[in-house]
Amino acid sequence: xxCKGVIREISDYLDGELELPVRQxxxxxxxxxxxxxxxxxxxxxxxxxxxDSKTVELPADVKFxxxxxxxxxxQEKSN
Amino acid sequence: xxxxIGLLMPLSATNPHRLPSSVARDDEHxxxxxxxxxxxxxxxxxxxxxxxxxxxxxxNITRNREDAEDAMQDAFLKSYAHLKEFQEDxxxxxxxxxxxxxxxxxxxxxxxxxxxSLDEPIEGEEDLVPRExxxxxxxxxxxFAQSEMHEILSQVIDKLEPDFRVVFVLRDVEELSTxxxxxxxxxxxPAVKSRLLRARLKLREKLNRYFRQGVxx
Numbered sequence: 001x002x003c004k005g006v007i008r009e010i011s012d013y014l015d016g017e018l019e020l021p022v023r024q025x026x027x028x029x030x031x032x033x034x035x036x037x038x039x040x041x042x043x044x045x046x047x048x049x050x051x052d053s054k055t056v057e058l059p060a061d062v063k064f065x066x067x068x069x070x071x072x073x074x075q076e077k078s079n
Numbered sequence: 080x081x082x083x084i085g086l087l088m089p090l091s092a093t094n095p096h097r098l099p100s101s102v103a104r105d106d107e108h109x110x111x112x113x114x115x116x117x118x119x120x121x122x123x124x125x126x127x128x129x130x131x132x133x134x135x136x137x138x139n140i141t142r143n144r145e146d147a148e149d150a151m152q153d154a155f156l157k158s159y160a161h162l163k164e165f166q167e168d169x170x171x172x173x174x175x176x177x178x179x180x181x182x183x184x185x186x187x188x189x190x191x192x193x194x195x196s197l198d199e200p201i202e203g204e205e206d207l208v209p210r211e212x213x214x215x216x217x218x219x220x221x222x223f224a225q226s227e228m229h230e231i232l233s234q235v236i237d238k239l240e241p242d243f244r245v246v247f248v249l250r251d252v253e254e255l256s257t258x259x260x261x262x263x264x265x266x267x268x269p270a271v272k273s274r275l276l277r278a279r280l281k282l283r284e285k286l287n288r289y290f291r292q293g294v295x296x
Binding site: 004007008010011012014035038039042043045046047049050051057058062063065066067069070073074 | 119122131134148152155156209212214215236247251252280282286287
């Protein structure tokens with residue numbers, strides 16, 4: 001596998017979706033290609049920093065308007 | 080003035096690669112069943128549980144607070160109106176994400192009609208060639224305070240083209256599967272994969288400007 005091939009497969013590699021022979025070929029390339037190793041590691045970190053596993057809070061004013069709209073709709077339905 | 084986003088929370092460097100979504104709790108189906116029977120408190124509990132995540136999703140897609148709020152409200156109201164049609168062949172949260180993503184996309188298309196299309200095929204591989212290859216050093220994200228990191232992520236995702244951003248948000252932030260993302264957006268699985276690859280590479284390149292060694296505070 002050459003560098004272009006690695007870049008094409010990065011997403012599937014990071015998601016663990018590559019067939020074993022392709023993954024092994026890619027990993028063999030990474031053993032000797034510093035640039036591709038850097039791109040793979042940095043792309044993995046990119047996904048990780050954006051992936052949010054923490055609880056986030058809804059701004060109070062947005063929450064108020066949402067529940068107000070919801071109550072009005074629920075009330076309309078029950079009448 | 081653009082409102083603070085503050086919704087993209089970075090993971091710490093010690094976290095392993097992302098885990099499967101644990102957003103939907105085990106009792107979700109009980110709440111859905113009760114809500115279907117007309118229990119409004121059960122539906123409100125579902126809203127309380129997912130409102131922040133759905134707002135983050137609509138905000139990430141539209142990048143406009145007013146549109147994001149409207150899309151979120153309509154998503155919850157529509158999910159309530161159509162709850163009886165929900166077949167429970169997927170999780171309620173996934174179904175809700177699909178509705179919210181469509182509401183957000185509708186507003187994005189209205190606001191930027193010439194900039195956004197998921198229909199256009201992506202051709203060529205020239206854009207796949209990585210540029211700006213520089214060492215980030217160990218744990219580059221830890222060089223920034225949390226508020227700085229939020230600002231960086233917000234700026235970076237803001238600059239990503241909407242058709243790539245939508246796919247990235249559904250797959251990597253909301254953790255939908257490739258199939259769920261394709262279904263939500265009405266595009267093929269290869270189209271999702273192709274856009275996700277490009278989105279990730281483009282974001283890496285944009286983050287490089289902040290993370291390369293020697294740039295941090």
